[in-house]
Amino acid sequence: MKVQLKQSGGFMGMLKECTLDTHALEPEEADTIRDSVNRTDWNQADQNSGRSRDGYHYYLLVEDQQQTYSAEYTDQTLPESLKPLIAILKRYLKAGRF
Amino acid sequence: MCNQAHRHSIHCIVPPYMTDQLVRSSNPDIRDRALATLKISAAFRAERKFAQSFPSLMVYALSAEQGKNRVIYDARQTDNLMKAIVRKEGEPAGDDEAVNEAYEYSGDTYDFFEKLFQRNSLDDKGMTLISTVHVAESDYRGGYVPMSNAFWNGELMAYGDGDGIIFNRFTQSLDVVGHELTHGVQSFTSNLNYYGQPGALNEHFSDVFGILIRQWKTQERAETANWTIGSEVLVPAETRRGIRDMLNPGKAYVDDPDLGTDPQPGHMNDLYTGPYDNNGVHINSGIPNRVFALVATELGGNAWEVAGRIWYDTLLQLTNSSQFNDCARLTIQNAGSLFGEAEKKVVQNAWKTVGLTL
Numbered sequence: 256m257k258v259q260l261k262q263s264g265g266f267m268g269m270l271k272e273c274t275l276d277t278h279a280l281e282p283e284e285a286d287t288i289r290d291s292v293n294r295t296d297w298n299q300a301d302q303n304s305g306r307s308r309d310g311y312h313y314y315l316l317v318e319d320q321q322q323t324y325s326a327e328y329t330d331q332t333l334p335e336s337l338k339p340l341i342a343i344l345k346r347y348l349k350a351g352r353f
Numbered sequence: 354m355c356n357q358a359h360r361h362s363i364h365c366i367v368p369p370y371m372t373d374q375l376v377r378s379s380n381p382d383i384r385d386r387a388l389a390t391l392k393i394s395a396a397f398r399a400e401r402k403f404a405q406s407f408p409s410l411m412v413y414a415l416s417a418e419q420g421k422n423r424v425i426y427d428a429r430q431t432d433n434l435m436k437a438i439v440r441k442e443g444e445p446a447g448d449d450e451a452v453n454e455a456y457e458y459s460g461d462t463y464d465f466f467e468k469l470f471q472r473n474s475l476d477d478k479g480m481t482l483i484s485t486v487h488v489a490e491s492d493y494r495g496g497y498v499p500m501s502n503a504f505w506n507g508e509l510m511a512y513g514d515g516d517g518i519i520f521n522r523f524t525q526s527l528d529v530v531g532h533e534l535t536h537g538v539q540s541f542t543s544n545l546n547y548y549g550q551p552g553a554l555n556e557h558f559s560d561v562f563g564i565l566i567r568q569w570k571t572q573e574r575a576e577t578a579n580w581t582i583g584s585e586v587l588v589p590a591e592t593r594r595g596i597r598d599m600l601n602p603g604k605a606y607v608d609d610p611d612l613g614t615d616p617q618p619g620h621m622n623d624l625y626t627g628p629y630d631n632n633g634v635h636i637n638s639g640i641p642n643r644v645f646a647l648v649a650t651e652l653g654g655n656a657w658e659v660a661g662r663i664w665y666d667t668l669l670q671l672t673n674s675s676q677f678n679d680c681a682r683l684t685i686q687n688a689g690s691l692f693g694e695a696e697k698k699v700v701q702n703a704w705k706t707v708g709l710t711l
Contacts, residue, residue: 268635306507339493350613
């Protein structure tokens, strides 16, 4: 499974990104990512920041052999099921270019 | 706790079974004190139940019709923004620097808006300024890592301690605290949409008043002032000077191994039109930021007196869908009506410099 995260916003407003293949990760991280993806209702994506300012905005792309999922979320709308996945991917984020 | 200098009666409640016993005492003094304690306890329990159900309403209620009223929460390295109140208005400083900074700097922000623009807090009705420090983000194992960010959630300001590698704690910077609180002011005034040009103006006004609060506090003159936002928040390195540079957008950090290069444009020709960052709210704010810094440095003296006044009045006149053109038109108009032709010309020229001619 391939997962890509682009994170923008925050006080800094910078773009950060990473692309990971679960085969290259530690088994615990790979299992957590797969579990997060499978537990998520991808039809419920919501990119509304609401009244929050300087929060993060997440652009997520997941590809496996059967399906491709893509969705946008904010800190306010990120579903519980995706929080472990985002927490893992955040550790691998590097500065990106707009 | 009862021996501390800042004793509060509700923190010293004796166990209920003891009070019940004392109420039946034959000694009238003991009986009266026990009855008083019972009343306080009942009031405290009602207050606590209300606070647990409606935490934000609780602090609003405490602020009713008062002037400056600050409440500082400690998230204690979790993402619970209302985990524990650690300091309230009038209470003395403690050992926690983040708590002290959040308290002092939110007070400075209140004083700035009150003294210069006669604005009574964010809503102009004495709203409590709530700050939460030591905010963390959850990791995937059920633990937490310190947050490298500060944000306004619509009700309160939240500050992380940073990772210690790139970011320091966010309360260290007065202009960051002023920036976040100005988001609050905006939510009760123009309420600029957080997307595209209105969103970039939203970020711009937060940067403007964030930096003005600092310049006002330290009595910096515009022509010699540091126009960098959030320099204290970054761990020092040769490749980074701050988070944004209002006078020189795009130059706050250059070829930094962790941050890359500051993406802010300083001219309409370089306006970002891509999808990220809500269509570039933190990116395109560089354009009006440069206008403000050019106006302030050209006018010289105290930026909060002339440029600040023009921008504050403009903030009150903008609508939630206002574009850069609207901001330009109103700032030029306000410069003329508030101060005169010379000031109007300075504002007009600054907008022209960034590629906006009306």
